[in-house]
Amino acid sequence: xxxxxxxxxxxxxxxxxxxxxxxxxxxxxxxxxxxxxxxxxxxxxxxxxxxxxxxxxxxxxxxxxxxxxxxxxxxxxxxxxxxxxxxxxxxxxxxxxxxxxxxxxxxxxxxxxxxxxxxxxxxxxxxxxxxxxxxxxxxxxxxxxxxxxxxxxxxxxxxxxxxxxxxxxxxxxxxxxxxxxxxxxxxxxxxxxxxxxxxxxxxxxxxxxxxxxxxxxxxxxxxxxxxxxxxxxxxxxxxxxxxxxxxxxxxxxxxxxxxxxxxxxxxxxxxxxxxxxxxxxxxxxxxxxxxxxxxxxxxxxxxxxxxxxxxxxxxxxxxxxxxxxxxxxxxxxxxxxxxxxxxxxxxxxxxxxxxxxxxxxxxxxxxxxxxxxxxxxxxxxxxxxxxxxxxxxxxxxxxxxxxxxxxxxxxxxxxxxxxxxxxxxxxxxxxxxxxxxxx
Numbered sequence: 254x255x256x257x258x259x260x261x262x263x264x265x266x267x268x269x270x271x272x273x274x275x276x277x278x279x280x281x282x283x284x285x286x287x288x289x290x291x292x293x294x295x296x297x298x299x300x301x302x303x304x305x306x307x308x309x310x311x312x313x314x315x316x317x318x319x320x321x322x323x324x325x326x327x328x329x330x331x332x333x334x335x336x337x338x339x340x341x342x343x344x345x346x347x348x349x350x351x352x353x354x355x356x357x358x359x360x361x362x363x364x365x366x367x368x369x370x371x372x373x374x375x376x377x378x379x380x381x382x383x384x385x386x387x388x389x390x391x392x393x394x395x396x397x398x399x400x401x402x403x404x405x406x407x408x409x410x411x412x413x414x415x416x417x418x419x420x421x422x423x424x425x426x427x428x429x430x431x432x433x434x435x436x437x438x439x440x441x442x443x444x445x446x447x448x449x450x451x452x453x454x455x456x457x458x459x460x461x462x463x464x465x466x467x468x469x470x471x472x473x474x475x476x477x478x479x480x481x482x483x484x485x486x487x488x489x490x491x492x493x494x495x496x497x498x499x500x501x502x503x504x505x506x507x508x509x510x511x512x513x514x515x516x517x518x519x520x521x522x523x524x525x526x527x528x529x530x531x532x533x534x535x536x537x538x539x540x541x542x543x544x545x546x547x548x549x550x551x552x553x554x555x556x557x558x559x560x561x562x563x564x565x566x567x568x569x570x571x572x573x574x575x576x577x578x579x580x581x582x583x584x585x586x587x588x589x590x591x592x593x594x595x596x597x598x599x600x601x602x603x604x605x606x607x608x609x610x611x612x613x614x615x616x617x618x619x620x621x622x623x624x625x626x627x628x629x630x631x632x633x634x635x636x637x638x639x640x641x642x643x644x645x646x647x648x649x650x651x652x653x654x655x656x657x658x659x660x661x662x663x664x665x666x667x668x669x670x671x672x673x674x675x676x677x678x679x680x681x682x683x684x685x686x687x688x689x690x691x692x
Contacts (some may be wrong), residue, residue: 269429269430273353273357273360273430274315274319276311276315278360282352282355282356283307283311287304289460291345293347294326294345295326295328295329295443298347303352314352314353323433324440325346325436328350328459329344329346330444331458341457343457343458344442346456346459351460354459354461357430357434358460358464364424365464366378369471370474372477372484373470373471373474375466375488376466376467377467382588385485385487385535386535387591390540390543392485392494397494398496398530399496399498400528400530400533401492401493401504403512404490404520405512405518405520405521408489409454411517413453417438420468420471421434421468434461437459437461438454439451439452463488470516472515473511490535494530505525534551538592546592547594551589552597552600555585555601556604558581558585559578559601559605563612572669574609575665576670578605582602582672585601606662609665611648614656620641623641623650624638624641626659630659637655640653640654640655640656
């Protein structure tokens with residue numbers, strides 16, 4: 254215990270840059286990079302390859318940092334299609350650069366995080382999307398139902414480097430650390446074999462970017478607090494709550510000017526708006542009658558994803574298809590588990606099963622094959638014959654009594670391994686959908 258306390262004391266006496274160059278700091282940073290996995294950068298070195306010669310690589314990195322030979326390599330540009338159209342630009346730094354960035358994050362986060370606003374929830378320790386949603390719901394329940402919904406256009410790509418370093422230097426006085434951060438921001442992007450210089454922005458996909466984004470937007474948080482406004486911010490998704498539409502319109506104008514003139518960021522005018530809470534989507538959710546529900550847009554995207562995962566005429570086996578569905582659905586349902594309408598999750602599960610039933614029906618080719626398959630699963634003769642030998646098509650048949658008896662929910666869960674969630678009895682999604690449209 255005494256040795257450990259001495260070690261902590263010695264680390265505290267060192268400058269941030271000296272701590273960064275420590276072998277222990279770099280090793281812990283590598284373990285964080287390994288946990289996050291990720292692809293190789295422009296040098297094609299994977300996490301596994303780096304780990305195979307870990308001691309040598311860390312010693313080399315330590316030497317490069319202490320002698321100032323270290324130079325971050327350009328990041329590999331990756332384009333990810335957005336669900337609603339357009340492209341999200343991501344960057345993949347090399348493993349060695351991810352280790353340095355993770356090390357810097359581990360040193361700066363304990364210093365910077367306590368200075369951030371309590372109303373900021375994104376990319377922070379012990380805070381999550383669920384905390385942000387519950388805080389937003391609590392504000393709306395106090396009567397502040399008019400929301401200023403601010404959407405920043407290409408936020409990560411337009412961060413002003415000079416303003417960011419200037420903001421950091423207010424709290425971090427180690428110029429060596431600031432210099433390495435500056436080098437990282439200006440390291441460039443490789444796309445189609447060509448390196449583009451970066452004069453603004455912070456790469457989405459790097460370990461340090463989330464922390465730096467909070468540093469930039471903390472200035473917005475402080476401005477909102479100065480004006481005594483109640484808000485919730487998760488990364489660049491910010492909602493400000495007011496008690497009247499008139500005051501919300503006024504705040505939209507003034508805060509919009511602050512963001513564009515002072516922070517040098519751009520507001521997406523098409524996506525930003527003033528509306529009542531039930532018409533605003535925050536982190537994929539909507540606050541309706543003081544309850545949290547998955548937004549209509551998020552439900553529609555989920556339905557589209559189910560169709561993508563269950564295509565017609567695929568050669569992939571049913572079990573493999575369900576494995577793929579499970580990978581997506583477990584993550585999706587965990588993200589949206591805060592809904593107070595679990596029947597929304599039931600709706601998605603029912604849609605998945607119906608798509609799979611329709612696929613099984615079409616695979617039988619002939620009606621007599623489908624009849625035999627249903628009989629083998631215990632469907633009574635009369636029920637199977639009535640539905641199979643009708644004029645129903647593939648999609649209508651998938652919702653018939655016979656098919657739902659033979660390919661029951663229990664069969665999908667037990668025999669095919671489809672992972673469902675437990676649900677409470679709350680208002681059904683169909684009635685909620687009608688309520689959203691009328692509100």
